[in-house]
Amino acid sequence: MWKLKYILSLIILVSAFACSKKKMKADILIKNGIVYNGIDKTPENISIAIKDDKIVFIGDQNAVIIDASKIIDAKGLIVSPGFIDPHTHAEEDVKDSKKSHNLPFLMQGVTTVTIGNDGSSYFPTQKFKTLYKKQGLGTNVVLLMGHGTIRKEVMGKSDRKATDRDIEKMRKLVQQEMDAGSFGISTGLFYAPGSYSNTEEVISLAKIVAKNDGIYDTHLRDESSFSIGLIPAIEEAIEIGRQAKLPIHISHIKCLGVDVWHQSDSIIQLIERSKAEGINITANQYPYEASATSLKAAVVPRWAESGGLDSLFIRYDEPALRKRILEETKKNIIRRGGPDKLLIVKAVDTIFVGKNLLEISQLLNISPEETVFKTLKTGFVKVASFNMNKEDISNFMKQDWVVTGSDGGSGHPRKYGSFPRKYHKYVKKEKLIDIATFINNSTSRTAEIFKIPNRGKLQVGYYADIIIFNPKTFKDKADYTDAFQYAEGLKYSIINGQISIDDGKYTDKLNGKVLTKNNDKK
Numbered sequence: 163m164w165k166l167k168y169i170l171s172l173i174i175l176v177s178a179f180a181c182s183k184k185k186m187k188a189d190i191l192i193k194n195g196i197v198y199n200g201i202d203k204t205p206e207n208i209s210i211a212i213k214d215d216k217i218v219f220i221g222d223q224n225a226v227i228i229d230a231s232k233i234i235d236a237k238g239l240i241v242s243p244g245f246i247d248p249h250t251h252a253e254e255d256v257k258d259s260k261k262s263h264n265l266p267f268l269m270q271g272v273t274t275v276t277i278g279n280d281g282s283s284y285f286p287t288q289k290f291k292t293l294y295k296k297q298g299l300g301t302n303v304v305l306l307m308g309h310g311t312i313r314k315e316v317m318g319k320s321d322r323k324a325t326d327r328d329i330e331k332m333r334k335l336v337q338q339e340m341d342a343g344s345f346g347i348s349t350g351l352f353y354a355p356g357s358y359s360n361t362e363e364v365i366s367l368a369k370i371v372a373k374n375d376g377i378y379d380t381h382l383r384d385e386s387s388f389s390i391g392l393i394p395a396i397e398e399a400i401e402i403g404r405q406a407k408l409p410i411h412i413s414h415i416k417c418l419g420v421d422v423w424h425q426s427d428s429i430i431q432l433i434e435r436s437k438a439e440g441i442n443i444t445a446n447q448y449p450y451e452a453s454a455t456s457l458k459a460a461v462v463p464r465w466a467e468s469g470g471l472d473s474l475f476i477r478y479d480e481p482a483l484r485k486r487i488l489e490e491t492k493k494n495i496i497r498r499g500g501p502d503k504l505l506i507v508k509a510v511d512t513i514f515v516g517k518n519l520l521e522i523s524q525l526l527n528i529s530p531e532e533t534v535f536k537t538l539k540t541g542f543v544k545v546a547s548f549n550m551n552k553e554d555i556s557n558f559m560k561q562d563w564v565v566t567g568s569d570g571g572s573g574h575p576r577k578y579g580s581f582p583r584k585y586h587k588y589v590k591k592e593k594l595i596d597i598a599t600f601i602n603n604s605t606s607r608t609a610e611i612f613k614i615p616n617r618g619k620l621q622v623g624y625y626a627d628i629i630i631f632n633p634k635t636f637k638d639k640a641d642y643t644d645a646f647q648y649a650e651g652l653k654y655s656i657i658n659g660q661i662s663i664d665d666g667k668y669t670d671k672l673n674g675k676v677l678t679k680n681n682d683k684k
């Protein structure tokens with residue numbers, strides 16, 4: 163008899179325990195996945211529940227009863243926070259209602275892109291923010307203001323030092339853009355008109371950004387030996403951080419061209435020393451050996467283009483100036499490894515596309531430097547410039563302060579392949595970094611650097627920006643001959659709690675939001 167009593171009370175106890183299990187309602191339940199949360203070094207086999215746009219549960223599913231409208235079985239798949247891309251040239255796509263789905267990035271697992279890098283942004287932020295919201299976005303968007311853009315608003319494209327009055331006007335515009343939700347300022351000190359500014363000008367504007375808790379993102383004044391040199395350009399960025407007291411983020415860190423190859427060790431030491439001094443300095447990097455930029459920016463001397471493209475050709479038509487322009491252009495071509503290392507990836511006249519500068523010059527029977535101006539006369543020309551060395555790329559990639567960034571713009575495969583390429587080539591094949599490092603430095607670290615709240619980690623209360631990919635098949639397909647191929651292996655992408663990629667297919671839904679610095683509900 164006592165035995166029966168005992169068993170009965172045990173049954174009551176067990177069922178009471180079962181009933182005490184918390185019941186939850188969710189929109190989506192992801193179970194059985196290999197979960198990397200964006201912070202930890204080891205994955206866990208746990209479940210995640212999403213309600214509305216947030217993560218409401220993460221942990222052992224047996225501890226709760228979850229009633230979900232959709233269940234995703236992620237067995238054998240990796241579950242990670244959505245990738246955050248700190249440097250893109252997606253603004254043209256984002257502005258165009260036919261391309262604002264941002265699929266080249268979305269298919270890489272990117273759920274947030276940054277736009278307005280390299281000193282160039284659409285102006286004013288408020289106007290474009292409204293447009294993006296109206297049109298809808300495939301991914302979230304983080305906005306930066308361009309220093310070059312602000313300078314152009316106040317001073318045009320002229321090659322002159324800013325007066326106190328110019329600086330005052332620019333500082334007002336910087337405040338206006340921060341008020342509109344910009345996360346900080348980007349500079350393109352290599353490009354005109356950013357290149358016409360001195361360090362003091364940049365510090366003065368960066369101080370306004372610092373006051374607003376923003377960040378400083380830079381395309382360095384020199385990534386090679388074009389003007390002041392690579393290391394002095396990094397020293398300039400550090401000095402801006404020291405004086406303006408704001409975090410410094412170096413975009414697409416690299417040693418561009420034979421003159422500066424193997425400087426990565428000294429650069430790492432320099433940055434480590436500055437970090438020890440208390441300067442917050444980080445960088446992003448794309449996993450390719452070729453950079454990409456306009457042919458003009460790559461090889462034409464800056465002084466020659468002061469005033470814009472028309473002024474360049476007026477100078478070029480003057481025999482004495484033409485001689486100097488051609489000599490300097492020739493030197494710049496050599497810096498980049500020679501004319502056969504400059505591949506035309508985009509041009510108005512498509513006959514040039516897919517050929518390198520040497521091939522075109524042979525075809526036209528003129529020198530490579532003359533070929534530059536012949537092709538520029540036809541309009542915008544973009545090149546892939548093969549100028550990096552494997553050792554430097556690896557050296558930078560191994561640093562915990564270097565995050566993944568695509569610098570993706572049309573013509574270079576990095577727009578379609580950066581994140582899966584880093585995973586496939588550097589994590590899986592070459593084992594240069596482990597998978598958790600790759601994920602953490604593509605998610606939470608980037609959110610932290612850009613001060614993006616409540617994203618980049620899988621954590622209760624955070625926005626549900628989540629990707630699920632197949633570790634066996636996740637890879638890039640785009641290359642230099644066909645740069646427009648979507649990456650493979652992404653099974654699901656959830657943005658703000660809504661499914662954008664479902665079993666490998668785009669759902670045609672624009673689930674992204676414009677993120678703004680001061681109030682992410684704005």
Ligand SMILES: [Zn+2]
Nearest residue numbers: 280381413414
């Ligand atoms: Zn750049």
